[in-house]
Every structure is written in structure tokens, then in C-alpha cells.
Amino acid sequence: MNAQSNQPSRYIGKPVLRKEDLRLVTGAGRYSDDFTLPGLTHAAMVRSPYARARIVSISTAAALALPGVLAVFTGQDVIAAGLKPLVHDNFLMGSAETQKSGADIILVNSSGKPIVSTPHHLLPPDISIYSGEAVAMVVAETADIAKAAASLVDVEFEELPFVVDAVQALEPDAPQLWEEFPGNIGIDAHVGDQDATDAIFASASKVASLHTHIQRVTGVTMEPRSATGSYDPETQRYQLYAGSSGVWRHKIELALVLGVPPSHVRVIAEDVGGNFGTKNNLSVELALVTWAAKEVGRPVKWTAERGEAFASDYQGRDLTVDAELALDDDGNFLALRTRNISNLGAHFVSFQPLRKGASLMSNVYDIPVGSVRAIGAITNTASTAPFRSAGRPEAIFVMERLVDIAAQRFGFDRIELRRRNLVQPSQFPYRNIAGIEYDSGDYEGVMDAALRMIDWDGFPARAQDARAQGKRRGIGIANYVEITTGMPREKAEIRVDPDGMVELVIGTMSSGQGHETSFAQVAAELLGIGLNQVRLMAGDTDRLTIGGGSISGRSMRFACVVINEAVNRVIEQASKVVAHVTGVDSSAVTFANGVLKASEASEFTIFDVARLIRDRPDLPEELRAPLYGEHDHFFSDASFPFGAQACEVEVDLATGAVRLVDIAAVDDVGRAINPLILHGQTIGGCVQGLGQAMIEHVVYDEESGQLMTGSLMDYGLLRAESVPMFKVEISEVPATMNPMGVRSGGEGGTTPALAVFVNAVVDALKEFGVEHIEMPLTPQKVWSAIHEKAGLPENQMLRDLMML
Numbered sequence: 032m033n034a035q036s037n038q039p040s041r042y043i044g045k046p047v048l049r050k051e052d053l054r055l056v057t058g059a060g061r062y063s064d065d066f067t068l069p070g071l072t073h074a075a076m077v078r079s080p081y082a083r084a085r086i087v088s089i090s091t092a093a094a095l096a097l098p099g100v101l102a103v104f105t106g107q108d109v110i111a112a113g114l115k116p117l118v119h120d121n122f123l124m125g126s127a128e129t130q131k132s133g134a135d136i137i138l139v140n141s142s143g144k145p146i147v148s149t150p151h152h153l154l155p156p157d158i159s160i161y162s163g164e165a166v167a168m169v170v171a172e173t174a175d176i177a178k179a180a181a182s183l184v185d186v187e188f189e190e191l192p193f194v195v196d197a198v199q200a201l202e203p204d205a206p207q208l209w210e211e212f213p214g215n216i217g218i219d220a221h222v223g224d225q226d227a228t229d230a231i232f233a234s235a236s237k238v239a240s241l242h243t244h245i246q247r248v249t250g251v252t253m254e255p256r257s258a259t260g261s262y263d264p265e266t267q268r269y270q271l272y273a274g275s276s277g278v279w280r281h282k283i284e285l286a287l288v289l290g291v292p293p294s295h296v297r298v299i300a301e302d303v304g305g306n307f308g309t310k311n312n313l314s315v316e317l318a319l320v321t322w323a324a325k326e327v328g329r330p331v332k333w334t335a336e337r338g339e340a341f342a343s344d345y346q347g348r349d350l351t352v353d354a355e356l357a358l359d360d361d362g363n364f365l366a367l368r369t370r371n372i373s374n375l376g377a378h379f380v381s382f383q384p385l386r387k388g389a390s391l392m393s394n395v396y397d398i399p400v401g402s403v404r405a406i407g408a409i410t411n412t413a414s415t416a417p418f419r420s421a422g423r424p425e426a427i428f429v430m431e432r433l434v435d436i437a438a439q440r441f442g443f444d445r446i447e448l449r450r451r452n453l454v455q456p457s458q459f460p461y462r463n464i465a466g467i468e469y470d471s472g473d474y475e476g477v478m479d480a481a482l483r484m485i486d487w488d489g490f491p492a493r494a495q496d497a498r499a500q501g502k503r504r505g506i507g508i509a510n511y512v513e514i515t516t517g518m519p520r521e522k523a524e525i526r527v528d529p530d531g532m533v534e535l536v537i538g539t540m541s542s543g544q545g546h547e548t549s550f551a552q553v554a555a556e557l558l559g560i561g562l563n564q565v566r567l568m569a570g571d572t573d574r575l576t577i578g579g580g581s582i583s584g585r586s587m588r589f590a591c592v593v594i595n596e597a598v599n600r601v602i603e604q605a606s607k608v609v610a611h612v613t614g615v616d617s618s619a620v621t622f623a624n625g626v627l628k629a630s631e632a633s634e635f636t637i638f639d640v641a642r643l644i645r646d647r648p649d650l651p652e653e654l655r656a657p658l659y660g661e662h663d664h665f666f667s668d669a670s671f672p673f674g675a676q677a678c679e680v681e682v683d684l685a686t687g688a689v690r691l692v693d694i695a696a697v698d699d700v701g702r703a704i705n706p707l708i709l710h711g712q713t714i715g716g717c718v719q720g721l722g723q724a725m726i727e728h729v730v731y732d733e734e735s736g737q738l739m740t741g742s743l744m745d746y747g748l749l750r751a752e753s754v755p756m757f758k759v760e761i762s763e764v765p766a767t768m769n770p771m772g773v774r775s776g777g778e779g780g781t782t783p784a785l786a787v788f789v790n791a792v793v794d795a796l797k798e799f800g801v802e803h804i805e806m807p808l809t810p811q812k813v814w815s816a817i818h819e820k821a822g823l824p825e826n827q828m829l830r831d832l833m834m835l
Contacts, residue, residue, distance in 0.1 A: 040556060041555070041556055041559075042551075042552040042553075042555050042556040042562060043552055043553065043556045043702075043704055044702070044703055044704065044705075044706070045552070045705065045706075046705060046706045046707035047548055047552060047562065047705055047707065048548075048707070049545045049547070049548045049707075049708065050547055050548045050551065050562065050563065051541075051545065051547040051548065055302065060301075060302040060304075061301040061302055062254050062257070062274065062301070062302050062303070062304050063254065063256075063257035063258060063259070063272060063273050063274045063300065063303075063334075064254070064257040064332075064334045066259045066272040066299075066332075067259075067332075068259065068261055068330040069330075070329040070330060071259070071329070071330045071331075071332055072101060072170050072171065072172060072327060072329050072330065072331050072332070073170070073171055073172070073173055073174040073176075073177045073331070073332050073333070074168055074169065074170050074171075074177055074316075074319070074320050074323065074331050074332065074333040075168070075169045075171070075174070075177035075178045075180070075181040075333070076165040076167070076168055076169075076181065076316065076333070076339065076343075077165065077166055077167035077168070077169065077181045077184045077186065078162075078163050078164060078165055078166065078339070078342065078343070079159035079161070079162060079163065079164045079165075079166050079186075079188070080162060080188075080737075081159065081162060081188055081190055081193075081736065082160075082161060082162050082193035082195060082411040082412075082731075082735070082736020082737070083158065083159070083160050083161070083190070083191045083192065083193035083206070083208070083411045083736065084158065084159050084188035084189060084190050084191055085157065085158050085188065085189040085191055086106070086155065086156075086157055086158065086159060086166060086186060086187075086188060087187040087188065087189050088186075088187045089105045089107075089166070089167055089184065089185070089186050089187075090184070090185040090186075090187075091103040091105070091167070091184055093183040093184075093185065094169055094180040094181070094183040094184045095180075097171075097176065097179060097180045097183060098176075099171050099172040099173065099176040099180075100169060100170075100171045100172075100176060100177075100180045101170045101171055101172070101327045101329075102169070102170045102323065102326060102327050103167060103168070103169050103170075103180070103184060104154065104167060104168045104170075104319070104323060104326070105154060105166070105167045106152060106153075106154035106155045106156035106157070106166065106167075107156055108154075109152060109153045109154045109156070110152070110156050112322065112326075113290055114152075114153055114288055114289065114290070114318070114322060115287060115288050115289075115290055116148075116150045116151045116152050116153075116288070117151040117152075117153070117284070117288060117312075117313060117314075117315065117318065117378075118148075118284045118287045118288065118313070119148040119151065119312060119378070119379070119380045119381060120148075120312070120380060120381035120382065120383060120416075134467075134514070134516050134667060134668055134669035135386055135387070135390060135467075135514065135516050135669070136222060136386060136389065136390045136465050136466060136467060138218065138220040138222070138382060138385070138386050138389070138405060139220055140218055140219055140220060141219050141220060141221055142219065146217075146218055146382060147211070147379075148378065148379050148380065149209050149211070149212065149217075149377070149378045149379045149409065150211075151315075151378045151380075153288070153315045153318050153319050153322075154166060154167060154168065154315070154319070158191070159188070160208065160377040160378075160411055161376070161377040161411045161412050161413055161736075162342065162411075162731075162736055162737050162738055163339075163341075163342025163343050163413060163738060164343070164377070165315055165316065165319075165343065166186060167181075167184050167186065168316075168319050168323065168333075169181045169184065170323055170327050170331055174332075174334075191206070192206035193206060193208075193411040193736045194206055194208070194215070194410055194411060195410050195411055195412050195731040195732075195733055195736050196374075196410065196733060197349065197351060197372050197373065197374035197375075197408035197410055198351055198372055198408070199733075200215040200374075200408040200409065200410045201214060201215060201216065201372070201406070201408050208377070208409050208410070208411065209409060212379070212409055215408055215409045215410070216406065216407070216408065216409070217375050217379040217382070217407035217408065217409050218379075218382050218385065218405065218406065218407040219404075219405075219406050219407075220389075220404070220405045220406075221402065221403070221404055221405075222389045222390070222402070222403040222404075222405060222464075222465045222466075223400070223401045223402040223403055223464050223465060224400055224401075224402060224464075225402040227366075227400045228366045228367070228368050228400050228401055228402035229368075229402070231357050231365050231366035231399075231400060232355065232357050232366055232368060235357035235358065235359070235365055235366070236358075236359060236360055237357070237358040237359070237360070237437070237440075237441050238355055238356065238357050238358070239355070239356045239358070239433050239436045239437035239440055239441070240353075240354065240355045240356075240433075240436075241352070241353075241354045241355075241429060241432055241433055241436055241803065242352070242353050242354075243351070243352055243354075243428075243429065243432065243803070243805060244350070244351045244352075244805060245348050245349070245350045245351075245352070245424075245425045245428055245429075245723075245785070245806065246348060246349065246723070246727075246728045246729070246805075246806055246807065247346055247347070247348050247349035247374065247412075247415070247728070247729040248346065248347050248348050248418070248722075248723050248727045248728065248729060249309070249340075249341060249344055249346045249347065249418075249729050249746070250305065250306070250307040250308065250309035250344060250346075250347070250418065250419075251340070251341075251743075251746070251748060252304060252305030252306060252307065252309060252310070252340075252542075253304045253305045254274065254303065254304025254305055255334060255335040255336070255337065255339075255340045256273075256274075256309070256310060256314060256316065256317075256334075256335045256340065256344065257273065257274070257332070257333065257334035257335065258271060258272065258273035258316060258317040258320050258321070258332070258333055258334075259271070259272040259273070259320065259330055259331070259332040260272075260317075260320035260321030260322070260323065260324040260330065260331050260332075261321075261324045261330040261331075262321075262324040262325035262328075264325075264328075267291075267295055268295050268296070268297060269285070269289060269291070269295060269296050269297070269321050269322075269324070269325070270296075270297045270298075270299065270321075271285060271296070271297070271298045271299070271317060271320075271321045272298075272299050272300070273298070273300060273310075273317050274300045274302070274303035274304070274306070274310055274540070274542070275298075275300060275303065275306070275310045275311065275540060275580070276303075276306055276310060276311045276539070276540055276542065276580035276581040276582050277518075277538055277539055277540050277569075277578050277579060277580020277581060277582075278298040278299065278300050278538070278540065278569075278570050278571065278572050278575065278578070279298075279538050279572055279575055279577060279578035279579070279580070280311070280313075280518070280578075280579075280580050281298045281313050281317070282296050282297070282298045282572045284312075284313040285298065285313060285317070285318060285321060288313070288318045288322075289318070289321070289322060296572070297571070297572050297573050298571075298572045299570060299571050299572070300540060300570040301570055303540055303541065303542040303543075304542070304543075305542055305543060306542035306543075306581070307347075307418055307419045307542075307719070308345065308347060308416055308417045308418040308419060308421065308582075309344045309345050309346075309416075309418070310542070311345075311416065311417060311580065311582055312345060312380060312381070312416055314343075314345070316333050316335070316343075319333075320332065320333050337742065337743065338741050338742055341729075341738065341740065341741045341742065341746060342413065342738055342741055343413060344413065345380065345413070345414055345415065345416035345418075346376070346412075346413050346414070346415050346416070346418070346729055347384070347415055347416070347417070347418020347419070347421075348384075348415070348418060348424075348425060348723070349373065349374035349376075349415055349729075350371055350372065350373050350374070350384075350385075350388065350422075350425045351371075351372040351374075352369055352370065352371050352372070352425070352429050353369065353370045354367070354368070354369040354370075354392075354429050354430075354433055355367070355368045355369070355433075356430075356433040356434070356437055358437060358441070361451075362437075362441075362443045362447075362448050362451055362452075363451065363452065364396055364397070364398045364399075364452045365398070365399060365400075366398065366399065366400045366401055366402075367392060367393055367398050367400075367401035367402075367430075367433075367464060368401065368402050368403075369392055369401075369402075369403050369404070369429065370403075370404045370406070371385065371388060371389060371392075371403060371404065371405050371406065371425075372406045372407075372408055373385045373405070373406065373407045373408065373415070374408055374410055374412065374415060375407045375408060375409050375410070375414065375415055376409070376410060376412045376413050376414035376415045377409065377410065377411055377412060377413070377414055378409075378414040379407065379409060379414075380414045380415070380416045381415075381416045381417055382407060383416075383417050383421055383422065383583075384415065384416075384417055384418070384421045384422035384425070385405045385406075385407055385422060386405070386422065387421050387422030387423055387426075387514060388405075388422030388423065388425050388426040389403045389405045389422075389426075389465060390426075390463075390465045390467045390514055391422075391423055391426045391427070391463070391465070391467070391512065391513070391514060392426050392429065392430060392464070392465070393430065393463045393464045393465070394426065394427055394430040394431070394510060394511065394512060395453055395454055395472070395474040395510045395511070395512045395673060396430070396434075396449075396452045396453060396454065397452055397453065397454045397455075397458065397461075398452070398463075398464055399464075400464060401464030401465070402464075403464075403465065411736055412731050413738075417582065417583070419716065419719060419778055419781050420513065420716075420778035420781045420782045421583065423511070423513050423514070423778070423782050424720060424723075424781055424782050424783075424784070424785050424786075425785075427509065427510075427511045427782055427783055427785075427786055428785045428786045428789070430786075431509040431510065431511075431783065431786035431787070431790060432786060432789065432790065432803065434448060434449060435507075435790050435793065435794075436802060436803065439793075439797060439802060440802075445508065446478075446482065446487070446508065449478065449508070449510065450475060450478075453474045453475050453478070453510070454469065454472070454474055455475070456471075456472070456473055459471050459472060460767075467514060467669075469512065469671045470671055470766060470767045470768050471671075471764055471765070471766065471767050472512065472671065472673050472699065472764060473699070473762070473764050474510060474512070474673060474675075476762065477510070477673060477674050477675045477697040477698075477699060477762050478508065478510055478675040480675070480697045480760055480762065481508065481674075481675040481676060481677040481695050481696070481697045482508065482677060484677065484695035484697070484758045484760065485506065485677035485678070485679060485693060485694075485695045485758070487506065487508075487677065490504070490506045490679065493679070494506075497681055501684065501685075502681050502682060502683060502684065503681070503682045503684060503795040503796065503798075504679060504680070504681050504682075504692070504795055505679070505680050505681075505682065505790075505791040505792055505793065505794035505795025505796070505797075506677070506678070506679045506680075506791055506794055507677065507678055507679075507680075507786075507787045507788065507789070507790030507791030507792075507793075507794055508675065508676070508677045508787065508790065509675065509676050509677075509783035509784075509786035509787035509790060510673075510674075510675045510783065511673060511674055511675070511676075511779070511782045511783040512671055512672070512673040513584070513670075513671065513672045513673070513775065513778060513779065513782055514669050514670070514671060515583050515584035515585060515588065515669060515670045515671075515672065515774075515775040515778070516583055516585070516669050516670075517579055517580075517582045517583035517584070517585030517589075518579030518580060518582065518585065519579070519665050519666045519667060520577055520579055520663070520664070520665050520666070521537070521538065521539065521577070521578065521579050521585075521589040521590065521592075521593050521663075521664060521666070522537070522538060522575075522576060522577045522578065522593055522661065522662065522663040522664070523535065523536065523537045523590065523593035523594045523596070523597040523661065523662055524536040524537070524576075524597060524659070524660070524661040525554065525558075525594070525597045525598060525600075525601050525659065525660045525661070526657065526658070526659050527601060527637050527638065527640075527641045527657070527658035527659070528638075528641065529638060529641040529642040529644075529645045529646075530638075531564060531638050532564055532565075532566055533554060533558060533560060533564055533565050533566065533637075534566050534568055535550060535551070535554050535565055535566070535567050535568065535594065536568045536569070536574055536575060537550065537567070537568075537569055537575075537578065537590055537593065537594070538569065538575045538577055538578010538579060538580065539569060539578060539579065539580055539581045539585070539586045539589070539590065540569050540570055540580060540581050541569070541581065541586075542581065543715075544581065544586065544708070544712065544777055545705065545708040545711075546567060546569065546581075546586065546590075547567045548562075548705060548708065549587060549704050549705045549708055550565075550567055550587075550590055550594065551563075551565035551567065552704055552705055553590065553591050553594050553595070553704060554594050554598065557594070557595060557598040558598055558601070558625060558637055559622075559623075559624050559625015559626065559636075559637075560625055560636075560637065560638075576663075577663065583775075584670065584672065584774075584775025584776070584777050584778050585666075585775070586777070587704055587773055587775070587776065588666075588670050588766075588769060588773050588774065588775050589664070589666055591704070591769075591771045591773050592662075592664060592666075592769065592770055592771065593662045593663070593664050594662075595662075595770070595771065596660075596662030596664070597660040597661050597662040598660060599660065599662075600659075600660030600661060600662065601637065601658060601659065601660035602622050602627070602637075602660075603660075604656075604658060604659070604660065605622075605627055605635070605637055605640040605658060606620040606622065606627060607654060608640050608643055608644060608650070608654050608658075609627045609629050609633075609635050609640060610629065611650065611651065611654055612643060612647070612650075613629035613630065613633050615629045615630070625637070627640065637658065640658055641657070641658045644656070644657060644658060668768040668769075669768070670701070670766055670768065670769065670773075670774045670775050671766070671774065672698065672699060672700060672701070672774040672775045672776065672778075672779050673698075673699050673779075674696065674697045674698040674699055674762065674779050674783070675696075675697050675783065676694065676695065676696045676697070676717070676783045676784060676787040677694070677695045677787065678691065678692075678693065678694040678695070678787045678788060678791050679691075679692040679693040679694075679791060680692060680788070680791045680792055680795055681795070682792065682795045682796065682813060683810075684817060686810055686814060687809075687810035687811060687812070687813035687814025687815070687817065688810045688813075689725070689792055689808060689810070689813060691721065691725075691753065691754055691755060691788070692755060693755055693758070694717065694721075694754070694755065694757055694758065694787075695757075695758040695759070695760075696713050696714075696717055696757065696758070696759050696760075696779075696780060697759075697760045697761075697762055698713055698759075698760075698761060698762065698776060698779040698780070699761075699762035699763065699764050699774065700761060700762075700763065700773070700774045700775070700776040700779075701763060701764065701765050701766035701769060701772045701773045701774035702763055702765060702766075702771055702772040702773045702774075703761050703763060703776070704773070706761055709761055709776045710759045710761075712776055712777045712779075712780060713757070713759050713776075713779060713780040714757045714759065714780065715780065716777070716778060716779060716780020716781035716782075716784070717754075717757060717780040717781070717784045718749055718754060718780075719780070719781050719784070720780065720781040720782070720783070720784025720785050720788075721749060721753075721754065721784050721785075721788055722747075722748060722749045723784075723785055723806060723807065724784060724785045724788035724789055724806050724807060724808060725749065725753070725788065725807055725808055725809075726747035726748070726749060726807050726809065727746065727747060727748065727807060728740065728746070728747075728806075728807050729746065730745075747807075785806065788808070789803075789804065789806065789808060792804065792808055792813065796813070796816065796817060799816075799817050801816050801817065804816050
């Protein structure tokens with residue numbers, strides 16, 4: 032019996048207020064640092080001040096002499112204890128055979144070498160390889176004592192040659208960082224048809240080109256990484272309390288590091304104060320406190336300070352691209368060719384951003400042929416990993432900038448050039464230049480919606496008004512499509528309590544996405560119960576048997592499928608009980624609007640059935656099990672959310688300051704479960720993408736290898752006053768690869784935001800010959816671009832131009 036019906040929805044598609052918000056805003060949330068255990072001790076890290084250095088010796092005597100210090104651990108202790116290096120994405124997904132099981136493109140090294148990770152020890156035994164890497168850990172009675180003792184650990188370093196720039200790391204004379212990775216190359220792969228692409232470019236009448244660096248950024252989560260580890264000598268079980276995208280992944284990775292069966296590890300998380308990818312992978316500090324708890328015989332807690340987070344969190348983006356777009360005289364796109372160089376950082380943690388980006392370089396456009404070379408370079412910087420929308424904002428940025436550059440160089444209208452080359456609804460399913468098959472979409476429809484919302488046609492009058500005030504207005508458009516996959520396996524369990532509650536157990540954590548509400552909307556809709564009768568459990572591996580986590584826009588897309596099937600199992604079991612007590616065949620029992628009927632005179636809710644099971648000892652043994660349903664599913668298909676953004680900016684020519692005047696975003700999510708939550712995700716994602724376009728930048732000094740943006744005094748973030756009120760709309764073209772038509776909805780705001788802002792600013796300055804400005808578009812960069820292109824001396828204030 033299927034739980035879905037043709038009745039109007041009570042909850043699905045409704046803008047329900049988030050049920051978790053009252054708990055969180057009143058301080059009743061429980062985040063990682065809130066966990067405390069009897070006998071709790073505290074850890075502090077000793078971090079390397081050098082980009083690359085040999086560890087000659089570590090003296091711990093002064094630290095150990097400080098009252099309250101319990102232990103000091105070094106890389107040699109880690110090796111002696113038999114702890115394994117961290118397990119990263121490449122181990123889990125790097126082989127071609129493993130990649131074939133998913134819907135993403137397959138990246139293989141052109142040399143034939145397997146894709147493997149650098150050895151990532153919890154503490155380096157011999158060489159530290161980026162500034163801020165932990166080289167020792169102190170455990171003490173209090174956090175203050177631990178920090179004081181950390182300053183007393185005397186590490187003798189021998190500085191070694193280093194490189195922090197990815198392009199420079201590939202030069203023949205660059206220092207060799209890992210023996211296992213000649214030339215500092217972690218991966219070098221080709222996607223597409225290189226020969227056919229080169230042939231098109233050789234004869235193309237028009238070629239637009241772009242060299243750009245999509246700069247490195249970091250998550251700056253409100254809650255920094257934090258963890259508490261404990262060990263029970265009687266059960267020989269380790270326990271870790273730490274926020275993440277999903278506890279199951281940390282359980283498996285931690286068991287591998289500790290060298291114990293997964294059954295000996297329990298991971299618990301409750302509320303997670305932001306993630307964006309920085310907490311997906313197990314980090315060294317989490318493994319260290321778990322192991323140290325056994326060594327000192329007491330629980331150990333570590334919480335990152337903001338400076339530590341900047342220095343040691345997994346970071347994002349950092350992609351250098353050379354791209355070319357071939358066109359004919361009518362503006363038809365003929366071919367795309369790019370070389371993408373990703374800065375992997377000191378450890379090769381993940382190839383997913385490079386892979387995702389390479390698969391979507393052609394974006395929403397019908398380009399007959401293309402070629403992408405995807406290179407990952409190892410450098411002496413903090414490692415990069417999947418960061419909100421992982422590789423897709425970079426790809427969309429490049430393509431959308433190329434379209435605007437082509438229009439500006441060759442005299443095409445920006446909108447008509449896009450319209451001419453969009454994939455049309457009749458072309459679906461459509462296979463792009465990387466071999467990825469888009470399932471469905473209306474790309475022109477969402478672009479037209481964004482143009483309408485921003486009042487594109489009314490822009491010339493607004494631009495003229497700004498000119499009269501000595502300012503310049505610009506307007507931009509950016510289309511996008513994503514591919515979302517993620518860990519392919521997910522499971523839901525539903526337990527019906529006779530007292531009127533349903534427990535939903537599922538292995539994907541919320542870090543602000545509102546799962547307690549949206550998952551409950553699905554379950555309550557299908558079961559015909561109240562929203563507040565659903566209780567979510569997602570953060571305890573002793574309760575979960577599997578879970579892929581909240582990554583790559585997979586949560587709702589997977590959850591709605593497994594919840595629906597688990598509900599069907601509940602209804603099937605309940606129908607058998609109703610059939611028995613009413614004396615009818617189970618096939619005669621119907622279910623609709625939360626009611627099981629055997630006849631017009633006999634109606635039962637699921638809670639009635641749960642009470643029957645509890646209270647009727649005369650039921651046959653096979654019907655006495657508590658009312659329960661589960662579904663475990665392996666997802667092999669991808670999802671392709673799409674949309675468009677338009678924005679308008681105003682540039683102060685005297686200072687280079689850019690004001691974001693208006694922004695509109697349209698996102699197609701297939702089927703919206705909660706539009707209110709989706710609007711919040713879009714707005715938050717837009718701000719995060721705009722932050723990169725406008726102000727955010729992780730900077731390493733090339734001369735010293737030092738992190739220059741190690742605090743919020745140096746790393747800029749947007750404020751509420753930085754952005755206007757957002758105009759957001761949802762499009763719903765059902766996804767054909769999801770039974771409920773759901774696409775992903777958490778990353779679409781970020782994906783086109785980089786491109787739409789830069790497109791708008793360049794449009795404002797096109798009269799000065801400005802064709803491109805590298806992100807972030809700070810006032811200094813914008814001011815310099817105006818002066819450089821206008822050929823003006825640097826001390827001239829553009830007074831004459833302002834009044835033109």
C-alpha cells in the first residue's frame with residue numbers, strides 16, 4: 032500500500048515556520064562545545080609557524096612541568112601508537128571502478144597513476160608542511176593551562192623551500208613537496224574530446240578568452256570546530272562528540288584511523304552551527320582528542336579559536352583557469368576549451384571540486400564539443416576540500432564571464448547571445464561536453480523570470496539617473512545548472528510510539544538547513560499526522576545503521592525517497608493488524624489522510640494501531656512487533672538544479688566603492704517541500720557567493736608562506752547592510768530522476784552569485800574599456816581598473832568623467 036495520495040497537501044509545499052528555531056534562538060541548542068563529561072580535560076595544539084620545515088626536535092619538559100598538565104603528544108607518539116593517517120575522499124572514491132558507481136564523470140590520471148591521497152598523519156613525525164599545521168598536542172586540566180603549556184613546548188625547526196601558489200608549484204624548479212607526487216601533481220586528467228575541440232578552434236572566426244583565478248575562501252562558521260573524545264576501558268569503545276554533515280562518516284573514518292572495528296566507535300552530534308564543507312571530513316584534532324582520551328584515562332575536549340580555524344580548517348575554491356570559447360559570426364557557440372588548476376593545499380584531501388567543475392564547464396549552453404584539462408597541484412597551504420557547491424560556482428563563473436566577454440568583444444547583445452545558445456526543453460535529456468546527461472529543465476524560463484524581477488528593460492533610465500549623480504550603474508545576468516550527487520546510500524527508519532509520537536531516524540545532519548521541519552513535513556504528510564508529532568534523530572551512530580550526511584545537496588533529495596518507502600512499510604504492517612482485528616483481508620484495508628479503513632464503521636490512525644499492538648496480547652506473534660518501517664536505498668542518479676540570477680550595482684568612480692542595488696534569484700528545485708526554508712537557503716547562499724565576489728579572500732604571502740588573513744580583522748565578511756532585500760522565486764520543473772520530483776535546493780544561491788556580481792560591475796565600467804576584474808572586487812581593484820583602462824594618472828579623481 033502506498034502512502035502517497037491525490038489529496039491536497041497539508042504540509043508538502045507549504046511555507047511552514049521552522050520548528051527548531053525557538054529552541055535555537057532561546058539558547059536551548061546543544062552544540063559541540065556544549066557537551067561536557069565527568070573528569071573532562073582540555074587540549075591545545077602546538078602549531079608550526081613555517082610553511083614547510085623539518086622537525087628537528089621537540090622538547091616537552093617545560094610544558095610537562097607546568098602544574099595541571101597531563102600529557103604532551105607529538106608525531107612520534109602517534110606513530111608509536113600505531114595510529115593510521117586520515118582517510119580522505121580519494122581513498123573512498125578515487126578508483127575508476129568506484130567512480131563508475133555514481134553519476135559524476137570519471138576522472139583518471141592521464142599517466143594511468145591511481146588517484147591517491149598524501150599521507151596525512153594526525154601529527155607530522157618529521158616535516159610540517161603548512162603554516163598552522165598542528166605538530167604537538169597538550170592535554171591539561173583546563174583550557175587555559177593547556178594553552179599556556181602549548182606555548183612552552185619547544186620545537187626546533189629547520190626551514191625548507193616551499194610554494195603556496197598552485198601555478199608556481201607546477202613549475203620545473205618548484206620544490207618537490209611529496210616524493211609520491213612528482214611535480215607536485217595530485218591529479219592530471221582530461222575530459223571531453225581534445226582533438227575535435229582543437230580542430231574547431233583552429234578554424235573558428237571568433238574566440239573569446241579569459242584567464243582568471245577564483246580565489247581561496249573559507250567557511251567562517253559561527254560555531255568553530257569542536258570535539259570531545261572519551262574512552263570506556265570496560266567496553267573498549269571510543270566516543271566522539273563533534274558536529275559534522277553526518278556522524279556515520281566520522282565513525283567509519285575514525286575507526287580506520289584508530290585501527291579498531293567500527294563497532295568500537297560511537298559518534299554523537301546534536302546541533303551544528305554551520306558547516307559549508309569545513310566539517311565534512313574528519314580532521315586531525317577530532318581524531319587526536321578521541322585517542323588521547325584513552326591515553327590519559329579521561330575525556331578530552333578541544334575547541335578551535337577563530338585564528339586556529341582560519342589557519343587549519345579545510346578551505347575552498349582556489350582555482351586558476353585559462354578558458355576559450357569559439358563562436359561563429361552569428362554568435363553560435365562552437366567549442367569550449369579550458370585548463371583548470373586547483374590548489375589542493377598541503378594534503379590531497381579531495382578531487383571532488385575539480386571533478387564537479389570539469390563536468391559543468393559548458394553550463395546551460397548547447398556547445399557541440401569541448402575539452403577540459405583538470406590539474407590538482409599540491410602546495411604548502413591548508414588543504415582545500417568541497418566548499419558550498421564544490422567546484423560548480425567556479426565553472427559557472429568562467430562560462431558566464433566568457434559569454435559576457437564574447438558579447439563585449441564582438442558586439443552581441445548579452446541576453447540574446449545567451450538565448451541563442453541555451454539548451455532547449457525539447458533537447459532533454461541533454462548530454463553536455465563532459466558526457467553528463469541533464470534530465471530536464473527550462474533554462475530560458477528561469478532567465479526570463481530573473482530579467483523580469485530585476486526590471487532589466489527599465490535599467491537604462493536608472494543608469495541615466497545615476498550618471499547624473501556622477502555614478503555608474505551596471506546590470507548583470509548569470510545562468511546556472513548544478514550536478515548534485517553525494518554519498519549514494521541513505522536509510523530512513525520510522526518508529527510509531529503508541530503515545531502519539533513518530534521517531535524518524537535518518538543519517539544526514541542539519542547545519543542550518545531546517546531538517547527538523549522539512550523532514551517532518553514529508554513524514555507528517557505521508558502518515559497523515561501533525562507536524563509536531565514527528566521527532567527527528569540524526570546524530571547518534573548507535574541509533575543509525577548508515578547515513579551519507581548533508582553534502583552535495585543530497586539531503587532532501589534522498590530523504591524524501593527513503594522516508595516515503597519507510598512510511599509505506601509502516602502502512603503495510605499497520606494494514607495487516609487492522610485486517611486481523613476487523614476480520615477482513617489486508618488488501619481491503621485502505622489508507623488516506625492518516626486513516627486506515629477496513630469499512631466505513633472501522634477507522635484507525637497509526638497510533639491506534641500502535642496501541643493495539645501494545646495492548647492486544649492475543650494478536651498473532653507475527654503481528655506483535657512494534658509498528659516500524661525502514662528503507663535503505665542506493666542512489667545512482669544525479670540531480671540537476673538550475674536557475675538564474677540578475678543584479679544591479681552602482682559604482683562610485685571617485686573611490687571604486689560598489690553598492691549592490693538590487694538582486695533577483697530564481698531557483699528550480701523540482702518540487703519545493705518548504706518554500707520558506709528554500710528562500711532562506713537561496714538568500715544565505717547568495718550572500719556567501721557575493722562575499723567571495725566582493726570581499727572574501729584567504730591570502731598566503733608568497734615570500735614567507737604565512738597566512739595573511741588569520742583573523743576577522745583581515746578576512747572580510749559581508750554584513751546585513753552590504754546587501755539589499757532579495758527578490759527570490761522558486762521554479763518547479765519536476766526532476767525525472769526522483770520519484771517525488773525533488774531536486775536539490777541548498778547551493779543554488781551560491782553557484783551563480785560570483786558571476787552575476789562581476790558581470791554587473793564590468794557592465795558599469797565598460798565605457799572605460801574594462802573587460803574583467805579579478806575577485807574580490809574591492810574598491811581598490813575597481814578604482815585601479817578604471818584608472819588603468821582610462822589611462823589616467825593615479826592621483827586624478829575622475830572629476831571630469833564623473834560628470835559626463
